[in-house]
Amino acid sequence: MPKKKPVKHSGDDDIAAPVSSQTGSSIDTLWWWLTHKGTTTSFLCISLFALLIRSAVSMYPYSGAGTPPKFGDFEAQRHWMEITTNLPVIDWYRNGTNNDLTYWGLDYPPLTAYQSYIHGVLLKIFNPESVALLSSRGHESYLGKLLMRWTVLSSDALIFFPAALFFVLVYHRNRTRSSKSEVAWHIAMILLNPCLILIDHGHFQYNCISLRLTLGAIAAVLCGSEVLTFGLFSLALSHKQLVIACWSNSVPVTSWSYCLVLSTSQMSAYFAPAFFSHLLGKCLRRRNPILAVVKLGIAVIATFVIVWWPYLHSLDDFLMVLSRLAPFERGIYEDYVANFWCTTSILIKWKKLFTTQSLKSISLAATILASLPSMVQQILSPSNEGFLYGLLNSSMAFYLFSFQVHEKSILMPFLSATLLALKLPDHFIHLTYYALFSMFPLLCRDKLLIPYLTLSFLFTIIYHSPGNQPVQKTKASIFSFKNFPGYVFLLRTHFFISIVLHVLYLTIQPPQKYPFLLEALIMILCFSYFVLFGFYTNYTQWTLSRHFRSSGKEKKHI
């Protein structure tokens, strides 16, 4: 069952200790056994372990298990499989006798629907009852659950893992300084990411697919292939409008023509601004900027046309699908999500003060404003490192300010933080902790407390795996907030409060008058951390270029 078995090669002083990071020569590291066969082999080993963890987690209950009439996300996904396998493509998004849209109607873009269709076909072969039209509502059985779980497991293994490998290979290709054990550590951070495991394999969703496509796109950017990037990215967009909230960006369908910007944000994505600005910045530095932009545009439009093909035959169909994808009626926020709107609504009743229409515009403005700094930086001086920061910043901006954000959306900023794990190790572990914490009430409802605790524990010990302290630690603090007085104290207080809240949430019945008191407190706590984190990363991104210029270690231009 092992994961990584650190084995020191030569006896005495093990590892590239945090201080002596320069001794990147791999022979003396603790992890030499794992890495001596090359990145791909260690990747394979770690991914086996990651798969083991995933399949163990999948034995736990899913969201809405045994809670009729609406169940949870599991039932939603199963219902989509039922719809897609039994109805013609054109009816998938249309209300009808066989497709009651009020009962988990399909509200994700077509690629999700295709994926449901493929999985549904598989389910139909092995367990036809679980996707039978109408009669299978609320179907719950040992085999049904198992097959559903296996579809996630296999999509993770076949789709997310290769993308992660692609990314790691590309990312570390140019970094000669990173020792092999660092690479292994980075792989473990990506694959053993507790948030993703808990949401996909515990709660039940297919985030791995859209994250994969995004990850692939990111890797492609780092690789330098723009056309491929946009192809992949628009696929990701069509898979899941990463957060419905961002739909606010697309409000006026009239501005659809607004070429690139809107065609991406139309499909809304947390990462869209980063991709857009980075690629635009790069294009502008080309000899022939217009041609480059046109090429990008063609790639994007072609991908969209292919994915949306069944719905492009008539305007009605297309608008119908679009309207399904933008459920504005659900309000600016739901439940207790640690973003700006929900947190401030304790003081300011947004929903009462403004109409949905104006809220849409406000949130759009806020989101753009928040992601503007990182976009500007990327347009001015696009660099690989900056691009990753840009991803983080824009997705964080979307999480914090956009319309209709879900707790699970934290996965997006979190994914990009994972990619930067080697750059900001300290902040990364904190972010993981708070991202998990912000989903704590959700996971508790799903009866996933044990996996929640265990995975956080596992993640922490792997993060702190002996002899493999994140190397950049000392480096990062050159331009960190750490020098800021009170920062450490603030973090500690935060952490302490969060522990107390964990305990309280599990033991105490909240007062009758405020049944969601604890959820609100958790939300405030996480929100404040996210804001802090957002400031920090924006700051870092902006100082990046200066840093590189001064140290001259990395070329800005590709």
Added chain:
Amino acid sequence: MDHRENKDRRLLLWFFAVATAVKLLLIPSYRSTDFEVHRNWLAITHSLPLTRWYFDETSQWTLDYPPFFAYFERFLSVFARLVDPRIVDLQLGIDYGAESVIYFQRISVIVSDLCLLYGVYRLTRKLETMKRNLICALVIWSPGLLIVDHIHFQYNGFLLGWLLLSISFLQEGRDLLGGFLFAVLLCFKHLFAVAAPVYFVYLLRHYCWSVLVTGFRRLVTVGAVVVAVFVAAYGPFIYHGQIQQVISRMFPFGRGLCHAYWAPNFWVFYIILDKGLAFLLRKFGFDIQIPSASFTGGLVGNSSPFAVLPQITPLTTLALVLLAISPCLVKAWKKTHPGRVARWIAYAYTCGFLFGWHVHEKASLHFTIPLAIVAVQSVEDAKHYFLVSIVSCYSLFPLLYEPQEYPIKVLLLLLHSMVMWLGFTAQYADNKAQKKESGEIKSKFKIGCFEKCYLMGLFIVEMVSQFLHPYFLGDKYPFIPLMLISTYCTVGIMYSWIWQLRRILILT
């Protein structure tokens, strides 16, 4: 040195912590009837007086482990009652499946694994770092232990921890303590007694064999210690005159030569040979009675299950086991050496597994775990261990027959093989042959062609038994996949036995 020691200790704890996380995640997995067996023992020891422990028949899962294990269950039951009184209720607790009992029992296994941790720690603390880590990884992350203890449900990690502890004392030359711990272990689970001859010969030769007076004094000491342990265990039952009942519970010879699922041992060949002969003879017109008790049915009575070949009695198996161990005993007497103890003990358990009476497939852990210690001693040992640990883990697959655990067991095995392969290649890396330029590392650890083919065969066997058989034959001949697996694994275990024997005889 101190610094290194600290680092190593941290690393060991780290291994254990990772393993613990996986174990915790495995809590909701499938549980065998052994889970209910152990729960029932909690109830028996908690709610009945000692005099009735070995008589109670409220549930069909009667107490059949030696007294120390019963005491251990008594100890656990104190906490069990605090968690949920129904766990220790003799009547109401039957087939109790609430979360409380599941979490309690699962966590009790996880906590008792601390014993394994300490055993490994003690055993390896004098070794060089690389070997040490390798052993830790192989033992603490042993997929067999995870499957048997944390999915199937048993307390093997705890018991094997005792065994390792005992071996560690023997290796340090503290023979008396080693012998004492082994005696204690026997009173926990008598199946470990297979290695008793090795202990006996070793202690006699290494500890007692000296000048007449000292030797005699030491012999008496050892005898006294062992007797004291056994008195502590069985004393109360002897006092109440129940020793016969206890022994008859502990050795249920009526259960037959083979377990329902045949453990991959020598008797598989014997049975198949018998079937084949009966079939052939019948073809040639002989009148062969089909035995009333059939092996494939699972239930085995007292009547002879063999059509042609002579019946096997427990005594035959005992004689065979002793015969198989005897070369090792001779060697242990002639060339006694503390460093070899682990090897001899593992060999004894291999013999017990191959020739014993009513052997469970789980017993293969008894030799794979000690063999891990041997595996770091030389490249040949590593190669042998690579094969045998994969085979023994694979032979455990039929224990988890539900589809939910299927990916887990497969991944466990794959991961284990991968880690083993990486670990061994790293450890036996040929530093001289290493090309500085290319950075490519040559290793002395290479799997032979024969072994490779055999391991590939495992894959085919798995394919056939899991997919092809149900697809083509459906529910017909349900015993074929199991038979196939145990026959195929027997080949591997037999090979391992012969290899170990040869190795023991060659090493001087």
